[in-house]
Every structure is written in C-alpha cells, then in structure tokens.
Amino acid sequence: MTTRQFFGTVFALESALAAFVFAVVAMLVCLAVVRRRAGARRRPSRRLEHTRPEAFYVAVLVAVAAFLVVYTARQNHDEHRAAAHGDPVEVTVTAFQWCWRFDYPQARKPLAVRADCRAGRRPTLVVPTGRPIRFKMASPDVIHSLWVPDLRYKRDIFPHHVNTVTLTVDREGRWIGRCGEFCGDRHHTMDFWLRAVSPAAYDKWLAQHAGAPAGGTPA
Amino acid sequence: MTTAQAPSGSKEVPAGNWLGWATSTDHKRIGLLTVATSLVLLLVMGVFALIMRGQLAQPELDLVLPHTYSQLFTLHGSGMIYLVITPFALGMGVYLVPLQIGAPAIAAPRTTLLGYWLYVCGAVLVLVSLAAANGSASSGWFSYPPLADSDFSPGVGPDLWIVGVVLSTTGMILMGWTVLWTALRKRTQGMTMLRMPVFTWSMVASCLMVIGSFPSLLAAMALLAAGRADPSVFHANAWNIGYQHLFWFYGHPVVYVMFFPYLGAVAEVLAVFSGRAFFGYKGTVLSLLVFAALSMSVWAHHMFATGQVANDYYSLTSISLLVPAGVEYFAMIGTVLGGRLVFRTPMLFALAFLPQFLIGGLTGIMVGTPVLDYHLTDSYFVVAHLHYVLFAGSAFGLFAAVYFWFPKATGVELGERLGRLHFVLLVIGTNLTFLPMFALGYEGMPRRVVSYAPFDGFSLLNLLASCGAAVLAAGMVVFVVNVLWTLRKRSLGRHVPAPPDPWGAGTLEWATSSPPPATNFTPEYPVPPVRGHAPLLTLREGQGEPDDRATLSGSRG
Numbered sequence: 001m002t003t004r005q006f007f008g009t010v011f012a013l014e015s016a017l018a019a020f021v022f023a024v025v026a027m028l029v030c031l032a033v034v035r036r037r038a039g040a041r042r043r044p045s046r047r048l049e050h051t052r053p054e055a056f057y058v059a060v061l062v063a064v065a066a067f068l069v070v071y072t073a074r075q076n077h078d079e080h081r082a083a084a085h086g087d088p089v090e091v092t093v094t095a096f097q098w099c100w101r102f103d104y105p106q107a108r109k110p111l112a113v114r115a116d117c118r119a120g121r122r123p124t125l126v127v128p129t130g131r132p133i134r135f136k137m138a139s140p141d142v143i144h145s146l147w148v149p150d151l152r153y154k155r156d157i158f159p160h161h162v163n164t165v166t167l168t169v170d171r172e173g174r175w176i177g178r179c180g181e182f183c184g185d186r187h188h189t190m191d192f193w194l195r196a197v198s199p200a201a202y203d204k205w206l207a208q209h210a211g212a213p214a215g216g217t218p219a
Numbered sequence: 220m221t222t223a224q225a226p227s228g229s230k231e232v233p234a235g236n237w238l239g240w241a242t243s244t245d246h247k248r249i250g251l252l253t254v255a256t257s258l259v260l261l262l263v264m265g266v267f268a269l270i271m272r273g274q275l276a277q278p279e280l281d282l283v284l285p286h287t288y289s290q291l292f293t294l295h296g297s298g299m300i301y302l303v304i305t306p307f308a309l310g311m312g313v314y315l316v317p318l319q320i321g322a323p324a325i326a327a328p329r330t331t332l333l334g335y336w337l338y339v340c341g342a343v344l345v346l347v348s349l350a351a352a353n354g355s356a357s358s359g360w361f362s363y364p365p366l367a368d369s370d371f372s373p374g375v376g377p378d379l380w381i382v383g384v385v386l387s388t389t390g391m392i393l394m395g396w397t398v399l400w401t402a403l404r405k406r407t408q409g410m411t412m413l414r415m416p417v418f419t420w421s422m423v424a425s426c427l428m429v430i431g432s433f434p435s436l437l438a439a440m441a442l443l444a445a446g447r448a449d450p451s452v453f454h455a456n457a458w459n460i461g462y463q464h465l466f467w468f469y470g471h472p473v474v475y476v477m478f479f480p481y482l483g484a485v486a487e488v489l490a491v492f493s494g495r496a497f498f499g500y501k502g503t504v505l506s507l508l509v510f511a512a513l514s515m516s517v518w519a520h521h522m523f524a525t526g527q528v529a530n531d532y533y534s535l536t537s538i539s540l541l542v543p544a545g546v547e548y549f550a551m552i553g554t555v556l557g558g559r560l561v562f563r564t565p566m567l568f569a570l571a572f573l574p575q576f577l578i579g580g581l582t583g584i585m586v587g588t589p590v591l592d593y594h595l596t597d598s599y600f601v602v603a604h605l606h607y608v609l610f611a612g613s614a615f616g617l618f619a620a621v622y623f624w625f626p627k628a629t630g631v632e633l634g635e636r637l638g639r640l641h642f643v644l645l646v647i648g649t650n651l652t653f654l655p656m657f658a659l660g661y662e663g664m665p666r667r668v669v670s671y672a673p674f675d676g677f678s679l680l681n682l683l684a685s686c687g688a689a690v691l692a693a694g695m696v697v698f699v700v701n702v703l704w705t706l707r708k709r710s711l712g713r714h715v716p717a718p719p720d721p722w723g724a725g726t727l728e729w730a731t732s733s734p735p736p737a738t739n740f741t742p743e744y745p746v747p748p749v750r751g752h753a754p755l756l757t758l759r760e761g762q763g764e765p766d767d768r769a770t771l772s773g774s775r776g
Contacts, residue, residue, distance in 0.1 A: 010590050017581075018581035033555075042559055044558045049500075050498075064541070072589070076531075076534075097371075154597070158525070188285070188668035
C-alpha cells in the first residue's frame with residue numbers, strides 16, 4: 001500500500017535512531033552505576049563544564065533535528081503528491097454516532113453503503129486497487145476520525161466542515177476500519193470493513209448495486 | 220533580604236492545630252498541604268485507572284458500563300493533569316523555592332494560600348460531579364466540542380467539572396505567580412540568578428509557562444461553558460477547531476509544567492548522590508528557558524490529523540525540542556559519569572528516570588512527525604508515550620523528590636527497605652503496564668475504548684498491561700505504608716531525628732534545621748554565604764573564603 005510504504009520507511013528510520021540513542025544512554029548509565037559506585041573509592045569530579053564537547057554535542061543535535069524535520073516533511077509531501085496522481089474514485093463518507101455511511105456519487109444511480117454497527121453489522125467500503133480514492137468526509141453530529149490501521153492512516157471528520165483525503169490502495173484485501181476520535185459511549189463499536197478489489201470487479205460491483213433500495217447494505 | 224522578616228500570620232498559629240494548618244501563610248505549610256492533597260488524589264486517580272485496566276484485562280468484559288468507563292478515563296486523565304501532577308509540581312515549588320534561594324518567606328503568601336484553597340475547591344467539585352444524575356464529564360480530558368456541549372453530554376455533571384477545572388487552574392496560576400515572584404525578587408545576598416539551584420530554575424521556567432499558557436485553558440473552558448448554555452455556538456467549524464487551538468495552547472505547555480520540576484528534582488538528586496555539583500549548569504539553565512519558549516509554539520502537533528493546521532511548521536518546532544532536551548540529558552549523564560554514586564532510594568528513582576523518560580522522549584519525536592502521527596495519534600501508542608513521559612518520567616521524579624526532601628519537611632527519613640521495595644515494584648509495574656501499549660497502538664487499538672473483540676488480537680498485550688497495573692498498585696500500597704508507618708513512628712517519638720543535611724547536599728534548604736523554623740533561617744541557622752549554585756558543597760570542599768567554613772560549622776552546633 002502506498003501510504004503504508006511512507007509510514008514504514010519513516011517509522012523504521014526513527015525507530016533505529018531511537019534505539020541507538022536509547023542504547024547509548026542506557027550504556028552510559030550502566031557504566032556509571034558499575035564503575036562509579038561509592039565503593040570504587042574514586043573521588044567525584046569537580047568539573048562543572050566541558051564547553052567544547054558540549055558545543056559539539058549541540059551542533060550534532062541541531063543537525064539531527066534539521067535532518068529529521070526536512071526528511072519527514074519531504075516524505076509527507078511525497079505521500080500526498082503520489083496519492084493525488086491519476087483519475088480519482090470519489091467516495092462521500094458520513095461518520096455519525098455510531099456508524100458509517102458511504103456514498104458513491106460517480107455511480108450511475110444513487111448507491112449508498114450503510115449499516116448500524118450493532119451486533120457485528122459493519123458497513124463494507126468497497127474500493128478499487130491502483131486508483132486514487134478521494135474521500136470527502138463530514139459528520140452530522142460530533143468529531144469522528146476515519147482510521148484504517150493497516151493503511152497506517154487516519155483523518156478527523158468534523159461537523160460543519162468537509163475534510164478531503166486521497167489515498168491509493170495497491171493490493172486486494174479486506175481490513176478493519178475504526179473511528180479514531182472518541183465520539184461517545186458506543187465509540188468502540190464504530191467499525192467498518194475496507195475491501196479493495198480489482199478495478200474490473202469494482203466496476204461490476206458498482207453496476208450490480210447502483211440504485212439499491214435505501215437502507216440496503218450492499219457487499 | 221534579611222531573616223528578620225517573619226511571614227505574616229505565622230506567629231498566632233499553634234502547631235498541630237488543623238485550623239492553623241488550613242489558614243497558615245507559611246509557605247512550607249501551604250506547600251506541604253498542596254503536595255499531600257495531590258498525593259491523596261493520586262491514589263483516587265490510581266483506583267480509577269485500576270478499574271479501567273480490570274475492564275480491559277480480557278476482551279468483551281462487562282465490569283463497568285460504557286458510560287461509566289467514559290467518566291473513568293475522563294476523570295483519570297483530567298484529574299492526573301489538573302489535580303495531581305501539576306499541583307504537586309507547584310506545591311514543591313512553594314515549599315522549596317524560598318528555602319533554596321535563602322528567603323524567609325514566599326512573596327504574597329496569602330495569594331499562595333488562596334491558590335491552594337481554589338485548588339481544593341476545584342478538586343472537590345470535580346469529584347462531586349460523579350454524583351450528578353447523568354454522571355460527570357465523559358468526553359475525555361480534552362473534552363472536544365461538540366461532543367462536550369449540552370446536546371451530546373447533557374446533565375449538570377460536566378458543568379461541575381468545568382467549574383472545578385477552572386477553580387483549580389486559577390489556583391495554579393496564583394501559585395505560579397508567587398513562586399516566580401519569589402525567585403525573581405526575594406533572593407538572599409549573593410544569590411545571583413545564575414547561582415539559583417537547578418530545581419529553582421526548573422520552577423522559574425515552569426512558572427513562566429504557567430503564566431503564559433494556563434489562561435488559555437480558562438478561555439477554552441469559558442468557550443465550552445458558552446457552548447453548554449447554547450450548543451449552537453458549536454454549529455460552526457471555526458469554534459470547534461478554535462476550541463482545540465485554545466485547549467492545546469494550554470495542553471502542550473502543561474506537559475512541560477508537569478515535567479520540568481521533576482526534572483529539576485532529579486537533577487538535584489543525581490548531583491547530591493554523585494557527591495558533586497551539577498555538571499553543565501549553564502547549559503541546562505539555558506536549555507530550560509529555550510524549552511519553555513519553544514513550548515509555546517508546538518501546540519498544534521496534537522492536531523495533525525485534523526487536516527486543518529500547518530503540519531510542517533508544528534513538526535519543525537516539535538522536533539526542535541530534541542536539542543534542549545538533549546542538552547539536559549548530557550548534563551544529567553555528565554553528572555553521574557563523573558560522580559561517586561550512593562544508591563539510596565531517591566537516587567534509585569532518579570537513575571531509573573533517565574532511561575524510562577527517554578522512551579517517552581524518543582517516541583515523542585515519532586508522534587511529532589506528521590507522516591507517523593496520522594497512524595499513531597489517538598491510538599494506544601500515544602497512551603503509552605504520554606504515560607512514559609508522565610509516569611515513567613514525572614512520577615519517578617516525584618518519588619525521587621518525596622524520598623529526598625521527606626526528612627527536610629518532616630524531620631524523619633522514610634524507611635529505606637520499604638523504599639527499595641516500592642522502587643522495584645514501580646519499575647516492574649511501570650514497564651509491564653505501558654510497554655505493551657506501544658505495540659497495541661501500532662497494531663491499531665484506539666484509545667478510550669471500553670472493550671475490544673477477541674479477533675482484534677489485543678488480548679495478550681492487554682492482559683500483560685493489566686497485570687502490570689496490579690504490580691503498580693502493590694508498589695503504591697508499599698509507599699503508603701512507608702509514609703504512614705514513618706509518620707506514626709515520629710508521632711510516638713520513636714524515630715531518629717533527621718539532621719539538617721542527612722544526604723550531604725549542596726543547596727541552601729539543607730543549611731537550616733529539619734523541618735525548617737517558621738522564618739526558614741534564624742541566627743542559629745543563618746543563610747550561609749552563597750558563592751555558587753551548590754553553596755554548601757563549596758563550603759565543605761573548602762573552596763570558599765576562609766571565614767565561610769566557620770559560619771557553616773558554627774551553624775550546625
């Protein structure tokens with residue numbers, strides 16, 4: 001998945017850096033604990049400053065920070081640019097207390113996927129692989145958040161505001177989607193399925209279900 | 220400043236009288252009341268957390284109702300932040316800053332006392348709100364509208380919660396002002412700004428943030444109150460997102476207010492139990508001030524996923540924080556590397572603080588990176604991160620401070636064996652509870668869920684975290700027993716009285732008796748000459764003027 005690839009690259013890099021820093025600090029603390037115990041009869045140092053190593057250390061920190069900021073910002077921009085490339089499929093997402101409704105404005109006849117998220121009745125959002133999908137998202141009540149953990153992506157959904165996100169899913173499969181922003185007592189049941197199918201299967205699905213009776217739950 | 224000035228009102232107060240305690244303008248009493256109140260509330264909030272960890276121990280448990288669970292995490296989060304860690308930090312400042320700078324009293328003591336009582340009233344209201352018909356606030360500690368308005372959270376409970384938060388925050392602002400004023404204006408002769416102890420500097424930086432950012436929470440709460448009177452206020456996106464800006468303009472700096480004083484305490488403890496003055500003093504002071512300044516410009520990194528903020532800018536400021544944070548780590552590690560370490564309980568907590576807080580700091584860089592935050596925000600990864608900062612970090616600093624300054628405040632040391640047991644249980648409990656949460660969040664467990672399904676694959680890690688919480692609880696019981704047992708021994712007179720300076724420390728509070736007299740310093744315990752940021756150490760090592768040593772030994776009798 002395109003999104004996952006950006007997340008994976010940056011996460012791996014920052015984890016490696018973090019592990020390195022943690023190892024160095026842990027090693028130094030252990031070294032101090034083992035070699036500098038009172039029984040070792042060393043006299044405590046009276047040194048108050050080490051100006052040159054400190055200045056060098058600050059310079060290293062600044063360089064690391066600058067690298068991280070620039071590198072991750074580039075990844076962030078590339079991710080969004082890559083996702084926005086191509087002819088998008090539009091899906092209108094309505095997040096409400098406490099479930100989801102997905103509308104396909106490009107279908108020839110009105111097509112809506114809906115469910116109530118009770119007793120395991122989760123709506124299934126069907127999308128094609130390889131094409132960018134533009135989600136236009138709004139809420140009629142409180143703030144929610146569309147989160148597909150396997151896509152490593154979430155975006156908040158506000159009332160009185162339309163948030164737009166473009167993502168590409170590059171392999172077929174079915175993943176759980178959740179509400180990422182606490183939205184009331186049944187927040188934990190607000191799940192949906194994201195199902196990615198081949199473009200041909202997607203067109204077939206669209207044709208099959210267009211104009212489905214209101215209240216139906218296609219797929 | 221001279222020691223002749225008595226703190227107003229302190230003379231009429233008979234010792235041991237509860238009314239005397241409740242109305243005393245002695246900064247030491249106000250400080251002790253504040254930290255004692257916050258420790259009691261810590262136990263209450265801990266019980267809430269235990270109920271939540273019990274509920275999450277297995278999938279699909281029905282220990283509590285979803286609405287009860289929502290109130291539990293709201294009160295646990297808001298209580299820990301508004302009523303426990305922030306007040307404890309400021310209470311430490313109220314107690315210690317005047318002593319550390321050689322002042323006889325705090326500036327504006329009645330204002331400080333008012334601050335304490337506002338805090339207590341706020342805490343009472345927050346707890347009382349649980350008894351309201353529809354329960355207390357239930358939309359999380361940041362209570363975003365419109366979920367928190369009266370359409371979606373009806374009832375009087377959330378209103379009581381708002382008033383409680385406003386009162387206690389106002390109390391903290393008053394305390395912040397008096398502590399800052401004390402440090403700036405009441406220093407003893409020779410105590411230049413750059414000779415103030417690291418802890419006092421950490422309080423100065425914290426109080427600057429209190430003054431700069433806490434009023435923003437009052438504004439956010441006023442906006443929320445307006446929305447509860449008339450929910451149509453939040454029928455506009457500008458006010459919904461505006462609330463988030465106001466809230467996080469407070470909500471991020473408060474993290475550092477809840478962290479710096481504990482960092483300062485850890486720095487003092489590390490230096491004392493390494494037998495030396497703190498290494499890299501100037502760099503640390505500068506980095507605290509840089510940190511405080513930067514902290515005011517990072518708030519919207521809590522809002523990357525809203526899609527309505529300038530992600531690049533907030534990522535830049537957030538990641539820049541690693542520079543001052545790194546300088547502080549360099550100084551703390553430099554201190555222990557050149558020291559001669561003594562492993563008493565405060566030192567154990569301070570040493571464990573170093574690697575544990577680091578986990579919180581390093582994962583902070585991850586959540587400050589937008590491309591990662593889109594996945595990690597509002598997941599258990601963030602829950603793990605913030606608990607590594609505030610529990611594995613601040614709470615370990617808190618306990619280092621309690622064990623370190625307990626003999627100064629009460630005249631008797633806490634039991635060392637129980638202290639070590641407390642430490643071991645806390646280290647195991649902390650890491651067993653919060654480490655699995657990183658994996659849970661990475662795998663997609665959202666925060667604030669009352670339950671999860673067996674097929675989610677969260678069961679084993681949640682069980683581990685709940686077991687860790689039980690170990691934490693056992694550790695806290697040991698701590699409570701230690702405190703009560705020590706105080707009981709003291710009240711029976713079967714204790715060994717603590718000398719003025721039981722640890723061989725370096726700062727001025729250790730030059731006076733334990734506990735200190737009403738005016739902090741007296742002719743019997745005069746303020747020693749100040750020629751550095753660890754004046755007593757300078758005197759002991761004979762680096763001061765020839766007549767300085769006589770002053771010190773004379774004062775000890």
